[in-house]
Amino acid sequence: MPTTTINGREVFVDDEGFMTEYDQWDETMGAALATAIGVEMTDDHWKAIRFLRDDFKTQGETPTIRRVSTVGGIDTKQLFVLFPKKPAKKMAYIAGLPKPHGCV
Amino acid sequence: MTATQDMIVPSFDDEASEGRKLAIICSKGNLDMAYPGLILGNAALGEGVELHLFFTFWGLDMITKSHMEHLKFSPVGNTAAHMPQALTPLPGMTTMATKMMKKSIAGLDVPEVPEFLELIKASGGHMWACRMSVDMNHLKKEDLWDGVDDIINASDFIELTDGAQLLFI
DSSP: OOEEEETTEEEEBOTTSOBOOGGGOOHHHHHHHHHHTTOOOOHHHHHHHHHHHHHHHHHSSOOOHHHHHHTTOOOHHHHHHHSOSOHHHHHHHHTTOOOOOOOO | OOOEESOOOOOTTOGGGTTOEEEEEEOOOSHHHHHHHHHHHHHHHHTTOEEEEEEOGGGGGGGBTTTTTOOOOOOTTOGGGOSOGGGTTSTTHHHHHHHHHHHHHHHTTOOOHHHHHHHHHHTTOEEEEEHHHHHHTTOOGGGBOTTOOEEEOHHHHHHHTTTOEEEEO
């Protein structure tokens, strides 16, 4: 498995650059990941990312856009504004989680 | 194998997919045939692809207020329903099969048709009703689900899907 240096720390990632170790992530790292893909983090962004982290911890998988909206309480429309074009993947990347597996 | 390199960043905003458009023609009103278009369309939006859904013929039921919540699945003539074909036309069979299908879909946390349409709309998808089908069924714009962009004819659809990848369901 490849490693990469984020924020001066060496972490495990998959071939695309998604972090693979839940515990290697912290919010400064999340901010660095966001910068790398051109997302400027605001409180609203963090609300979504924190939901992803918490939900993954209890469910064992990355939530889909629908779950972020129905369970996390963040409007789908807003997710497309916060993380343009590919919200599910961008959120997962910033949160240091794998891409969601669900179709919907 | 361990490879250490500079930060690996996924190519989210790949120029190759810039301007990609998908058009799906939804022509069936059975519950099982409503889902493929919705699932693929929703996936396309999540990948940053522009989406146009065109509801025509029986597919118009998917966006007609009086029918959209009552789409049904019938096992008649469907060998993949895995039940003796002679039993499929019995009274109550469609209701039972529909109930079972809705249950398995809900079990996967996939929404029912009206909520799915809301999700697609909120994700920026465009939805068009077929003029001829609307006229055939003597419907008006107010009989259709509010999220429908407009009632358009076949030529309009061809025009607005210029350069799109097309799927007929």
